[in-house]
Amino acid sequence: MAAIHPTARIAASRAGTAISRLLCGVPIALLAGCALDSEPATSQVASNSTVADYTSSGCSTSVVIGLSRQISDEIACEHPGGLTSFTPSGNLTVTNNSVLPYLAAGAKTDLIAEAASHSVQVNSAFRTIAQQYLLYRWYVNGRCGISAAATVGNSNHESGRAVDLANWSSVVTSMSAHGWKHDVPGDSVHFDHTSSPDIRGQDVMAFQKLWNRNHPADRIAEDGSYGPQTESRLKQSPATGFAIGASCTTQHAEVADVVSIDGPDSAPPATRTHFTLTIQNNGTTDWPGTAVLVAPANTQLHDDSWIDATQIATLGSDIVAGSMGEIAFDVMTPTTSDEMAVFEPLTLTDGTTTLGQVNLAVTVVPAAQGGGASDGSGTTGAPQSGDGGDTHDEYNQDITAGCNAGGTSGAGALVLALGLVLRRRRR
Ligand SMILES: [Zn+2]
Known part of the structure; x- marks a missing residue:
C-alpha cells in the first residue's frame, strides 16, 4: 500500500532545505537502493511521496511527472494515435519543469512541422489527472497564483x-497553417489541434487501470469517470509512479527515467535555485556514485557549488539497476535585462558512457519589464506553476483569469525547466 511515511512529507517549496538536512550538508547525493517495494529508508524521500503530499506545498506539477508518464504511456498503449510522446529539441523547447511531452499523433506531427521553421516554446502540452488534481487543489487553496x-x-x-x-504572438499565423487553431478568446497562450481526437477522460481510465494493476485487492471501477473512489486512490498514489507501469512496453524503454523534479518553476534572476531529481535506473548495470551531471561548455547557469565550470555534481552513491535515486543540485539564475529563454542539455555520464540526458530550460523575466507578461504565463515573482497558465482552461466553461498574467508585482521571475529527455543507453 502507498503508506505515507513521515520522512516522505516534504514541502516542495522547502525541499532544498529538507533534503540538505537529510543529507547532512552533502550538496549532492544519490540515494541508492530505493527499490519500489523495499522498506523505506530515511533518505528515500521523493520516491515515497504521494500525490496528496503536494497539495499544500510546491507549485510545480513536475513532482508527479513519473506517475504522469505512466498514465500517458497507458493511454498510448490503448490509443497509439490518441497520444504519443515527443522530444523537445532544436526549435521545439519547453519552458518549465511541468511540461509532459505528449500529444495526439497528428498534433505532434504538426507541432514538429511548425518547429522546423519557427521557435516553439511550450508552456504546457498534455496534462494528466494527477497534474490537474494538484492544479485544482492549489487553485481551491488559493495557492500558486x-x-x-x-x-x-x-x-x-x-x-x-x-x-x-x-x-x-509570433506564431499565430504559422501555427494556423499547421492545423493549430488559436481558438480560445481571452486565453492568448492556448492553441488547439482540432482535427485530432479529444481523448479527455482517457487519463482517468488509464489511472484506474494502473491502480487496479497494482492493487488487485482494492479494485475500483474502470469507467473513465472521476469520482470519490478515484480521487481517494489518486491521493494515495506514489508521485513517482507505480511499481507496475503501462501495459505495453514500447513507449518508455529508456535506461534513465526521470520520475520527479522537485523545485520551483520560477525564481528571481541572479538567485541560487535548488532542484532535486528522482531518477530510475531501468538498465541492467549499476550506476556508480562517481557518475556526474555535466552542463554544456557555454552554460549560463553555473553556480559556485558546482565541481568545476561544467561538472555540476556527482551522484554520490550508486544507483543499482532497477532502483531509484535522487540527485540534488543548485543553479544560479542568470542576470538579464531582457526576457530570455535558456535550454541546455545536461548529460549524466560515468566517464565513458552516457547514462541519460537532462534538458534544462530556463526562461528569465527581468523585474524591469513592468508591462506584464504578454504571454499570460504569470510573472508575479511568487513561485507559480508553469502549467497553470490557462485563462479559460475548463472545457466549455467561461472561466476568466488564469495564472495572474498582470505582472503587477514588478518582481522578476524566472521560469526554470528541467525537461528531462530520456535517452536509450548503448547496451
Ligand atoms: Zn491552454
Whole structure:
C-alpha cells in the first residue's frame, strides 16, 4: 500500500532545505537502493511521496511527472494515435519543469512541422489527472497564483490536442497553417489541434487501470469517470509512479527515467535555485556514485557549488539497476535585462558512457519589464506553476483569469525547466 511515511512529507517549496538536512550538508547525493517495494529508508524521500503530499506545498506539477508518464504511456498503449510522446529539441523547447511531452499523433506531427521553421516554446502540452488534481487543489487553496483551474478530468489539456506557447504572438499565423487553431478568446497562450481526437477522460481510465494493476485487492471501477473512489486512490498514489507501469512496453524503454523534479518553476534572476531529481535506473548495470551531471561548455547557469565550470555534481552513491535515486543540485539564475529563454542539455555520464540526458530550460523575466507578461504565463515573482497558465482552461466553461498574467508585482521571475529527455543507453 502507498503508506505515507513521515520522512516522505516534504514541502516542495522547502525541499532544498529538507533534503540538505537529510543529507547532512552533502550538496549532492544519490540515494541508492530505493527499490519500489523495499522498506523505506530515511533518505528515500521523493520516491515515497504521494500525490496528496503536494497539495499544500510546491507549485510545480513536475513532482508527479513519473506517475504522469505512466498514465500517458497507458493511454498510448490503448490509443497509439490518441497520444504519443515527443522530444523537445532544436526549435521545439519547453519552458518549465511541468511540461509532459505528449500529444495526439497528428498534433505532434504538426507541432514538429511548425518547429522546423519557427521557435516553439511550450508552456504546457498534455496534462494528466494527477497534474490537474494538484492544479485544482492549489487553485481551491488559493495557492500558486492560480485564480482559475478546470476540475479534474475536464481541462483542455487533458484532451491531448492542446498546447500553451510562451511565444504565442509570433506564431499565430504559422501555427494556423499547421492545423493549430488559436481558438480560445481571452486565453492568448492556448492553441488547439482540432482535427485530432479529444481523448479527455482517457487519463482517468488509464489511472484506474494502473491502480487496479497494482492493487488487485482494492479494485475500483474502470469507467473513465472521476469520482470519490478515484480521487481517494489518486491521493494515495506514489508521485513517482507505480511499481507496475503501462501495459505495453514500447513507449518508455529508456535506461534513465526521470520520475520527479522537485523545485520551483520560477525564481528571481541572479538567485541560487535548488532542484532535486528522482531518477530510475531501468538498465541492467549499476550506476556508480562517481557518475556526474555535466552542463554544456557555454552554460549560463553555473553556480559556485558546482565541481568545476561544467561538472555540476556527482551522484554520490550508486544507483543499482532497477532502483531509484535522487540527485540534488543548485543553479544560479542568470542576470538579464531582457526576457530570455535558456535550454541546455545536461548529460549524466560515468566517464565513458552516457547514462541519460537532462534538458534544462530556463526562461528569465527581468523585474524591469513592468508591462506584464504578454504571454499570460504569470510573472508575479511568487513561485507559480508553469502549467497553470490557462485563462479559460475548463472545457466549455467561461472561466476568466488564469495564472495572474498582470505582472503587477514588478518582481522578476524566472521560469526554470528541467525537461528531462530520456535517452536509450548503448547496451
Ligand atoms: Zn491552454
